[in-house]
Amino acid sequence: MTELNVEPQWTNPLRDPQDKRLPRIAGPSGMVLFGITGDLARKKLLPAFYDLANRGLLPPGFSLVGYGRRDWSAEQFRDYVFQAVKERARTPFHDKVWERFADGLVFVSGNFDDDEAFDRLAEKVADIDRTRGTSGNWAFYLSIPPGFFADVCHQLQRSGLSHADDNAWRRVIIEKPFGHDQKTAQHLNKVVNSVFPEESVYRIDHYLGKETVQNILALRFANQLFEPLWNARFIDHVQITMAEDIGLGGRAGYYDGIGAARDVIQNHLIQLLALIAMEEPVSFSPAELQAEKVKILRATRAVEPFELTTARGQYSAGWQGSEQVCGLREEKGFDPASTTETFAACTLEISSRRWAGVPFYLRTGKRLGRRVTEIAVVFKRPPHQPFGPEETSALGNNAVVIRVQPDEGVLMRFGSKVPGSAMEVRDVNMDFSYAEAFTEQSPEAYERLILDALLDESSLFPTNEEVELSWAILDPILHYWAESGTPEDYPAGTWGPATADRMLSRSGRTWRRP
Known part of the structure; x- marks a missing residue:
């Protein structure tokens, strides 16, 4: 066969020259x-x-x-x-x-x-x-x-x-998964780094390739509107939710022994926490961005006592919309005696001047009310309200909600006067939708991450230190769960076990119902 002389740059005539979403072309590879x-x-x-x-x-x-x-x-x-x-x-x-x-x-x-x-x-x-x-x-x-x-x-x-x-x-x-706990993650990193140096290792977390996740950085650091309020003086708490409406299906054998916390919280949700909480990087170069995330992860820990600050569950039979579905123990290939959770929630805190006293509530589960991933930054109530209780009975906390999927966008919830002669204030929403605001279609996460790996652009890939720190945050909860009883049942189509609601109600808070 003859050798080919390949030009490093090539333009596909099918590509729109105005498409600025993924403008860099991978070199020979x-x-x-x-x-x-x-x-x-x-x-x-x-x-x-x-x-x-x-x-x-x-x-x-x-x-x-x-x-x-x-x-x-x-x-x-x-x-x-x-x-x-x-x-x-x-x-x-x-x-x-x-x-x-x-x-x-x-x-x-x-x-x-x-x-x-x-x-x-x-x-x-x-x-x-x-x-x-x-x-x-x-x-x-x-x-x-x-x-x-x-x-x-x-x-x-x-x-x-x-x-x-x-x-x-x-x-x-x-x-992923990058290990089963911190010890196995460290061993896995040693195995890989014995052959490939860390700068040549790309750990895929497909959530970091989603356009809305990357928009967190634009929302925070390209706008003066949010950053002055992004701290413990104004923010009451943060909720990070990844809910699925499907069951285990054919993945029961794989999922048993892993569970919701290892499958989702350790990687996806803790990475989202780091992006929400990190300080502004000097630039968006991989080294600067990863350094700020590492600082946050080092300052993050799980809040005890875990019997009050965590919750776990297994879905039982119920109705998923109009369909009646079986419970976890009836799923083919799943051990009925298993204590592997399909719902997990935990409370984390960050020891820093910006976030001292602000709880971060993370939850994920299968067979929940609907498929949704979102980050809700919930603000404190004003220190003084001249309105009477009857005038603000329908008014909740202000919130900024970043919808990662499926309806990508950002929602702001605030109070507004109801039209009429009486003074009545209730919640209204200002809703930004990617689909309505932009004609361009967002690239699929794996497209972005595969291309970044070929381009040696590692900003969206967790380092081995990030992985090990994430396990260090989650491991104490997993150890507690392994020694303390069984998960609580929750009916399919609901929003998880009652212990998850009590986890927040003890401090007068409630979960959002997306």
């Missing part, structure tokens, strides 16, 4: 995807690669190598990727884009501990460098259970795949 046959790859990753190619954000010689145990031919692998793209891609399908993208698809069959298979993989990578102009730049995406990280990292090192020649790079992208 390729990616090896471990776990190519998994649900994440089929539903999210493969469509994201095609969408990036469709937007003209991947180089023309980009190559995607799938590694898995299937005994697939090149044609079978191409058909598998084609079906995933046709079913899940967000951008229109174009034959020419697909043909160009499919030219770079390669499949290597093997197990994670198979020396011969990894040697074949190394030969394929070297051949692609010669023929498709990838310039020795490769990322390795580990969309596999953490138990296999050591095998894959060892094989990448043994086969020479982890080593880059001068002026080339090698990176590793890791999917």
